[in-house]
Amino acid sequence: MVLIGEPIASVESAAFTFLLPAGCCYDPSGGAGLATLTNEMMVRGAGPRDSRTWVSDLENLGVERGESVGVAQATVHGATLRDNLPAALGLFADMIRRPHLPADQLDAGRNTCLQELRAIDDEPSHKLMIELRRRQYPDPWGRSSHGEESSLRKAKIDDVRRFHEQHYRPSGTILAVAGNFDWQRLCDLVEQLFGDWKPNNVTEPSATNGRPAGNHIPFQSNQSHVGIAYPTIPYKHPDYFQAWAAVGVLSSGSSSRLFTEVRERRGLCYTVYASLHTQRDRASVLCYAGTTAERAQETLDVTLSELKRLGSGIEQSELDRLKARIKSSLIMQQESTSARSGALARDWYHLGKVRTLDEVGAMVDALSADSINAFLRANPPRDLLVVTLGPEALKIPKLN
Amino acid sequence: MRAGASSPPRATTALFGGEDAPARSEAVNGDLALEFRNHRLENGLEIIAETNDDAHSTSVAFIVRTGARDESDDVAGVSHFLEHMCFKGTPRRSADDVNREFDEIGAHYNAFTSEECTAYYASVLPEYQEPSVDLLADILRPSLRPDDFDMEKKVILEEIQMYLDQPPFGMDDRIKQLHLSGHPLARSVLGTSASVGGLTPERMRDYFTSRYSADNVFVAAAGKVDFDALVEQVAARCGDWKPAGARRDTPPAVSQPRFEVVHRPSATQEYVLELADAPASEDADRYAAKLLATIVGDDSGSRMFWELVDSGLAETASLGHYEYLGVGMFYTWLACEPELVEENLARLHAIYEQVEADGFSEDELRQAKNKVKSRVVLSSERPQSRLFNVGGNWLQRREYRAVADDLKSLDDVSIADLHAVLRKFPLSRYTTITVGPRADVRRPGS
Numbered sequence: 001m002v003l004i005g006e007p008i009a010s011v012e013s014a015a016f017t018f019l020l021p022a023g024c025c026y027d028p029s030g031g032a033g034l035a036t037l038t039n040e041m042m043v044r045g046a047g048p049r050d051s052r053t054w055v056s057d058l059e060n061l062g063v064e065r066g067e068s069v070g071v072a073q074a075t076v077h078g079a080t081l082r083d084n085l086p087a088a089l090g091l092f093a094d095m096i097r098r099p100h101l102p103a104d105q106l107d108a109g110r111n112t113c114l115q116e117l118r119a120i121d122d123e124p125s126h127k128l129m130i131e132l133r134r135r136q137y138p139d140p141w142g143r144s145s146h147g148e149e150s151s152l153r154k155a156k157i158d159d160v161r162r163f164h165e166q167h168y169r170p171s172g173t174i175l176a177v178a179g180n181f182d183w184q185r186l187c188d189l190v191e192q193l194f195g196d197w198k199p200n201n202v203t204e205p206s207a208t209n210g211r212p213a214g215n216h217i218p219f220q221s222n223q224s225h226v227g228i229a230y231p232t233i234p235y236k237h238p239d240y241f242q243a244w245a246a247v248g249v250l251s252s253g254s255s256s257r258l259f260t261e262v263r264e265r266r267g268l269c270y271t272v273y274a275s276l277h278t279q280r281d282r283a284s285v286l287c288y289a290g291t292t293a294e295r296a297q298e299t300l301d302v303t304l305s306e307l308k309r310l311g312s313g314i315e316q317s318e319l320d321r322l323k324a325r326i327k328s329s330l331i332m333q334q335e336s337t338s339a340r341s342g343a344l345a346r347d348w349y350h351l352g353k354v355r356t357l358d359e360v361g362a363m364v365d366a367l368s369a370d371s372i373n374a375f376l377r378a379n380p381p382r383d384l385l386v387v388t389l390g391p392e393a394l395k396i397p398k399l400n
Numbered sequence: 401m402r403a404g405a406s407s408p409p410r411a412t413t414a415l416f417g418g419e420d421a422p423a424r425s426e427a428v429n430g431d432l433a434l435e436f437r438n439h440r441l442e443n444g445l446e447i448i449a450e451t452n453d454d455a456h457s458t459s460v461a462f463i464v465r466t467g468a469r470d471e472s473d474d475v476a477g478v479s480h481f482l483e484h485m486c487f488k489g490t491p492r493r494s495a496d497d498v499n500r501e502f503d504e505i506g507a508h509y510n511a512f513t514s515e516e517c518t519a520y521y522a523s524v525l526p527e528y529q530e531p532s533v534d535l536l537a538d539i540l541r542p543s544l545r546p547d548d549f550d551m552e553k554k555v556i557l558e559e560i561q562m563y564l565d566q567p568p569f570g571m572d573d574r575i576k577q578l579h580l581s582g583h584p585l586a587r588s589v590l591g592t593s594a595s596v597g598g599l600t601p602e603r604m605r606d607y608f609t610s611r612y613s614a615d616n617v618f619v620a621a622a623g624k625v626d627f628d629a630l631v632e633q634v635a636a637r638c639g640d641w642k643p644a645g646a647r648r649d650t651p652p653a654v655s656q657p658r659f660e661v662v663h664r665p666s667a668t669q670e671y672v673l674e675l676a677d678a679p680a681s682e683d684a685d686r687y688a689a690k691l692l693a694t695i696v697g698d699d700s701g702s703r704m705f706w707e708l709v710d711s712g713l714a715e716t717a718s719l720g721h722y723e724y725l726g727v728g729m730f731y732t733w734l735a736c737e738p739e740l741v742e743e744n745l746a747r748l749h750a751i752y753e754q755v756e757a758d759g760f761s762e763d764e765l766r767q768a769k770n771k772v773k774s775r776v777v778l779s780s781e782r783p784q785s786r787l788f789n790v791g792g793n794w795l796q797r798r799e800y801r802a803v804a805d806d807l808k809s810l811d812d813v814s815i816a817d818l819h820a821v822l823r824k825f826p827l828s829r830y831t832t833i834t835v836g837p838r839a840d841v842r843r844p845g846s
C-alpha cells in the first residue's frame with residue numbers, strides 16, 4: 001500500500017481517496033457485477049459497528065463520502081474538517097479491512113445493484129457510452145461495473161467474501177490525502193491502521209479479443225444517441241499531453257471545434273463532446289452527440305468531418321485558449337481538496353509517481369502548435385468506431 | 401444551462417439555497433480575510449461581494465431577477481431561451497467572439513435559468529476580473545438577431561427533446577401544476593416545444609426590455625475580488641442602463657393534494673414524485689425545514705435511506721427542501737422497480753405519519769446538524785460555491801449571511817422547531833405523481 005500526502009495550509013478540510021485493486025475487470029467468468037456487489041456489501045457494517053452505527057458515526061464526523069467501482073479499481077473517497085480526518089480514516093480502515101458482509105443483507109445489497117442496473121435503461125446517453133466502451137476495448141477492459149442481471153441473481157455471500165478476501169489487499173492499494181494535516185502524524189496513523197494488513201498479490205487480467213457485435217442498439221427514444229471512439233495513447237505515455245491538447249481543441253470550451261461546428265453553427269444538438277478516456281495500458285477518445293432522429297445523420301457526418309479535420313492540425317490561437325483554460329483549472333484544483341486527492345491517487349496508479357501542479361503547468365507551457373501537429377500527423381484520428389442508440393440505425397460513412 | 405447538467409427543479413434550485421446550504425465559519429476559520437461589500441449605482445443596479453484575499457480565483461455573476469414565474473402563457477420558456485440568446489452576440493461581439501474571449505481568459509463560465517432568476521457567471525483567475533466583467537456586462541445587452549434566434553431555437557428544442565427522453569419526462573413541472581394549481585411558480589422553466597416554437601424575436605425583445613433593466617439586475621462576486629475596481633468596472637459598462645420598475649407577482653399559494661398516474665411504457669423504472677408545502681425563502685424556519693429534510697430524506701443515513709434504499713426496495717429515495725419567494729416545497733423523489741411502487745408509496749406515507757406522530761430524537765437532530773454544517777464549511781472553500789450562496793441570499797432576501805451566520809442558525813434549531821414546522825407544514829399532506837410503465841398504480845389506502 002502506498003500513502004501519498006499533499007498538505008495545503010490554506011484550507012480547513014482534508015480529503016482522501018483510496019484506489020483499491022478491486023474493479024470489475026476481476027469479475028469472474030459468469031460473475032459479472034461481483035465487484036460492485038462486494039463494494040455495496042462492504043458499507044453494511046464493519047469492525048465493531050453495525051451498518052447504522054458506521055454510517056451515523058461518519059455523518060457525525062461530517063464526512064462527505066462516496067464509493068464506486070471502475071474497471072481496474074474500486075474508489076473510496078471522503079472529505080471532512082481537518083480535526084476529523086483521523087477518526088474518519090479509522091472508520092474506512094474498518095470498512096476496507098473488516099467489513100461484516102452479512103449474509104442476511106445479501107438480498108438487499110443484490111436488489112440495490114439490480115435497481116442500479118435497471119436504471120441505466122432510463123438514461124439513453126449513459127447506456128450508449130457503456131455500449132461504446134464495451135465495443136472499443138478488449139474484454140475485460142470495456143466492461144461496465146454494473147454487471148448483468150443473471151449473474152447478480154446467482155451471486156452467493158461466499159462469492160462476495162472471496163472477492164473481498166482476494167482484492168481488498170494492500171498490494172496495489174493507494175491512499176492519497178490532500179488538505180490541512182500533519183504529514184508525520186498521518187504516516188503514523190496510517191501505519192497503525194494498515195501496517196499489519198496481509199498482502200495478496202493480484203495481477204491485472206490480460207486483454208482478450210471478445211467484443212459484442214452490432215453497432216446499432218434499437219431504443220425507443222425521441223433522440224438518437226451517437227457515440228464515436230478511436231484509440232489514442234494513455235496517460236503514462238510521454239506524448240500524452242500532445243494527445244490531450246488535441247482533444248482539448250476539439251472539445252474543451254465553447255470556442256472548441258465540436259461545440260462551434262455542431263451546436264453553435266448548425267444548431268444540431270444540445271450536447272456534444274469528446275474526451276480522452278485513459279486506462280493504464282490503453283486509451284481512447286470517446287465522442288458523444290445526442291440529437292433528434294431526423295438530424296442524427298447530419299450530426300454524425302459533421303462530427304466525423306471534424307475528426308478528420310483534426311488530423312490536419314490545429315492553430316496557435318486554439319492552443320493559446322486551451323492553455324488559458326488549463327491554467328485556471330490547475331489553480332482552481334488547489335481550491336478543492338477532493339479533486340486534488342483524486343488526482344494524486346490517479347497519478348500514482350498511472351505513473352508510479354506524483355506530478356505537482358507546477359510540474360503539470362510546466363508540461364502545459366511546453367506544448368506548442370508544432371509539437372501537437374507533429375503528434376497529429378503521426379497519429380491522426382483513425383480506426384473509428386461508431387455506435388448508435390435510438391429509433392433508427394444511421395448510415396455510417398466509409399471510415400479510414 | 402448551456403452545457404450538460406439537468407434542468408428543473410433539482411439542479412436549478414439547488415444552486416441557490418437548495419439542500420446544500422452555504423458557507424465557512426469564524427469558529428472554524430478564525431478571522432478570515434472575508435469582507436462583505438456592497439454598492440448601488442444611481443440607476444439602481446446593485447453590486448455585492450464577499451471578498452477573500454486568500455482565495456486563488458474570482459467568481460462573478462450577473463443575476464437577473466427574472467425566471468419562469470415572471471412569464472405569461474404566450475411567452476412560456478422565454479427566460480431560458482433568452483439566456484441562450486445572450487451568448488449569441490452583441491453589438492460589440494459576434495457569438496464566436498463571446499465564446500472565444502471567455503476561453504481566452506480561461507473562464508469556467510455558464511448560465512442557468514430557474515423559476516426566479518437568470519444567472520450568468522464566470523470563475524477566473526484574479527487578473528481576469530475586468531475582462532470577465534466586460535464580457536458578462538456585454539452579453540446582457542444582446543443583439544437578438546433573427547438568424548441567431550432561429551438557429552438557437554433548434555438547440556432549445558433539442559434540449560427539450562433530451563429531457564423528454566429522461567424520466568420522469570417533465571413531470572417535475574407537472575407536479576407543481578397539480579399541487580399549486582395556476583400559481584406562477586408552477587410554470588415550466590423550459591417551456592414546451594409548442595410554446596418555444598411559437599416565440600418570436602419581437603416578443604423576446606419586449607420581455608428583455610421589461611426584465612433586464614438596471615433595477616432588476618445585480619452583480620455578485622466572491623473570492624479574490626478587487627471591490628473598488630469592480631464597482632468602477634460595472635459602472636463604466638452598466639451605468640447607462642435604464643431602470644424599468646420591473647415587478648414580480650407573489651400571490652399566495654393555495655395548494656391542493658392530488659394523485660396522478662402518468663403512463664410511460666418506454667420507461668424501465670417507476671418514478672414517484674411527491675410535493676408538500678414547506679417554509680418559503682423569507683421564513684425563519686427554513687433552517688429547521690432543511691434539517692428536517694435531512695433527517696427524513698437525505699441521500700444517506702436518513703429514515704428514507706434505511707427504510708427504502710438500504711433495504712434494496714428503491715434505487716433512490718430522498719426528500720429535499722426548496723425555497724422560493726412566498727412558497728416552499730418539500731419534494732420527495734423515488735425510483736424503483738415498477739412492481740414495488742404501491743408498497744413503496746405506502747412506506748413513504750408511513751414515514752411521514754410516523755414523524756408527525758412521534759417526532760424526532762436529539763440524536764437524529766445532532767447528526768443532521770453535524771452533516772449539514774460540515775457541508776456548509778466544505779463547500780465554502782470554493783469561491784464559486786460562495787458566489788451562489790451570497791448571490792442566493794441577495795436574490796431572495798437582499799441580505800448578506802456569512803458562513804458563521806448560517807452555522808449559528810443551524811445550531812440554534814431545536815427539536816421543538818422541527819415539530820413546529822411539521823405542525824404548520826404536515827408532510828402527510830402531499831400531491832403524488834407516478835411515472836413509468838405502470839398504468840394501474842393504486843393510490844395507497846384506496
